[in-house]
Amino acid sequence: MADSNYESWTRTGLIKRLRELEAELKTRPPSAEEEEIIAPLPTKAKPAFDPSRYSTRFIALKLAYLGKRYGGFEFQALGNQPTIEEELWKALCKACLIFPDGHVDAVQFDCCQYSKCGRTDRGVSAFGQVISLRVRSNRPLEVRRERDGEEEEEEEEEETPPFDDMADELCYPRILNRILPPDIRILAWCPSPPADFSARFSCRERQYRYFFTQPAFAGGRLDIAAMRDAAKRFEGEHDFRNLCKVDPAKQITNFRRRILEADVVEMHDSRAFMPFDGTGTGADGKVYYFLVRGTAFLWHQIRHMVAVLFLVGQGFEKPSVVSQLLDVDATPRKPAYVMADEVPLVLWDCAYPDLEKLEASAQTNRVEDSLRWIYVGDDAPADKFGLHGVVDRLWRLWRECKMDELLAGELLQLVATQGAMQRRGEEKDLRRKVGTTMFEGGNSGRLAGKYVALSNRRMLESPEEQNERYAKRKGYASAQDMRMQKSTEREAKAAAKTKAETTGDG
Numbered sequence: 001m002a003d004s005n006y007e008s009w010t011r012t013g014l015i016k017r018l019r020e021l022e023a024e025l026k027t028r029p030p031s032a033e034e035e036e037i038i039a040p041l042p043t044k045a046k047p048a049f050d051p052s053r054y055s056t057r058f059i060a061l062k063l064a065y066l067g068k069r070y071g072g073f074e075f076q077a078l079g080n081q082p083t084i085e086e087e088l089w090k091a092l093c094k095a096c097l098i099f100p101d102g103h104v105d106a107v108q109f110d111c112c113q114y115s116k117c118g119r120t121d122r123g124v125s126a127f128g129q130v131i132s133l134r135v136r137s138n139r140p141l142e143v144r145r146e147r148d149g150e151e152e153e154e155e156e157e158e159e160t161p162p163f164d165d166m167a168d169e170l171c172y173p174r175i176l177n178r179i180l181p182p183d184i185r186i187l188a189w190c191p192s193p194p195a196d197f198s199a200r201f202s203c204r205e206r207q208y209r210y211f212f213t214q215p216a217f218a219g220g221r222l223d224i225a226a227m228r229d230a231a232k233r234f235e236g237e238h239d240f241r242n243l244c245k246v247d248p249a250k251q252i253t254n255f256r257r258r259i260l261e262a263d264v265v266e267m268h269d270s271r272a273f274m275p276f277d278g279t280g281t282g283a284d285g286k287v288y289y290f291l292v293r294g295t296a297f298l299w300h301q302i303r304h305m306v307a308v309l310f311l312v313g314q315g316f317e318k319p320s321v322v323s324q325l326l327d328v329d330a331t332p333r334k335p336a337y338v339m340a341d342e343v344p345l346v347l348w349d350c351a352y353p354d355l356e357k358l359e360a361s362a363q364t365n366r367v368e369d370s371l372r373w374i375y376v377g378d379d380a381p382a383d384k385f386g387l388h389g390v391v392d393r394l395w396r397l398w399r400e401c402k403m404d405e406l407l408a409g410e411l412l413q414l415v416a417t418q419g420a421m422q423r424r425g426e427e428k429d430l431r432r433k434v435g436t437t438m439f440e441g442g443n444s445g446r447l448a449g450k451y452v453a454l455s456n457r458r459m460l461e462s463p464e465e466q467n468e469r470y471a472k473r474k475g476y477a478s479a480q481d482m483r484m485q486k487s488t489e490r491e492a493k494a495a496a497k498t499k500a501e502t503t504g505d506g
Helices: 011-027 032-036 084-094 172-177 224-232 301-313 320-326 355-364 390-417 427-434 463-473 479-505
Strands: 055-065 125-137 144-147 150-153 184-190 205-213 236-239 256-271 286-294 345-351 436-438 446-449
Touching (some): 184 390, 224 256, 224 301
Antiparallel strands (some): 144 150
């Protein structure tokens, strides 16, 4: 076992082996040679970081990340891929911005009043994700002096001069961007969120964008006008149970969500390098995105909506299929279909309005963000445009991807224009033999045989049936019984936490 090549081990296997070695080491008696070894001279230990010497403040951070190489935003113990939260945790601990109660390798955000706006899944990116947390601050600690046996706070101008959030405070984006991977960037920070602010529950609008091009295989060309017609049918408040994935562990019973805007938009300042589209009519290098703004979304809701739009765009379904899926009286169960690929999806922005002006926002159907953001470069332009600044780092990342696109595009053009061109069209006969090719937003089409309309497909269990079956499998009498017991447990946990905080403050 000593000669094992641990580089090829799985993470689970490595942890198991490490525990075995630790247990073996504890039971091994010390050898005579070990007893005779002279202890090394003591070295000067690095002084421990003392959190009590620093003040803290509650802030919000706006960040962006490319999610392709990550296993999602939320931390997952023993996951096969790193997560965004894992990288954030390591950077926050390394910079001594938060003070974990336990070991720094144990990701526990309970120590810093942490919350996040959106939990993006594996492969999904975000350009406007928001988190809130309590971090170390440069603000001087309040001076306390004893007077007449009681502690009183003295506010003396000489000891506590005015504190400027930009000139005197730590530059949180600069500190974290030096530590984080290049595909995770802190864009801005908010020094003064409102009272009781939560990055999750205070958000009143989330905007997603799903980017796509015309498929490069024969017969896959998308009808953008039909897709736009279908997208507009999502707007308003509807029951989206047929356009999401149900997680029975959460026992969700309300599937109504409000969509403020849904549209298919052509990008006029970007074109895809696509010299050949498989149709013989010339390539369409336009880039599009599905824009959707809503107050909240269900699990995988966006990818299900996009999947239906692609079916409409390819001519397999009519735009009216959206109305049929939203009519849960006529379609109480979701038909079986594959959701769209995850990589082109981006959490574009999150909005936190002034609650006093929320009624006016409802009338205009647009939520305006009221947080005071200090963006990278506002206090020091070099942090944005200087060497190793945010723009410099992102330009390097962009250039690497651009070279990949350029070389792949040149190779595609070279191969597409070589040899005889008059045989183009024989792919129609081949398509009849292999069946239908489905475009789902990924890099290639999926062979699916003869297409079956959504209305004629196998219907899945309703959310109520899935919740009931899951609850009974977990030992509950019913889904309602499970929800009641879980609610009681949450209330007891919240009460215990409040009591502990009150006792600690006293």
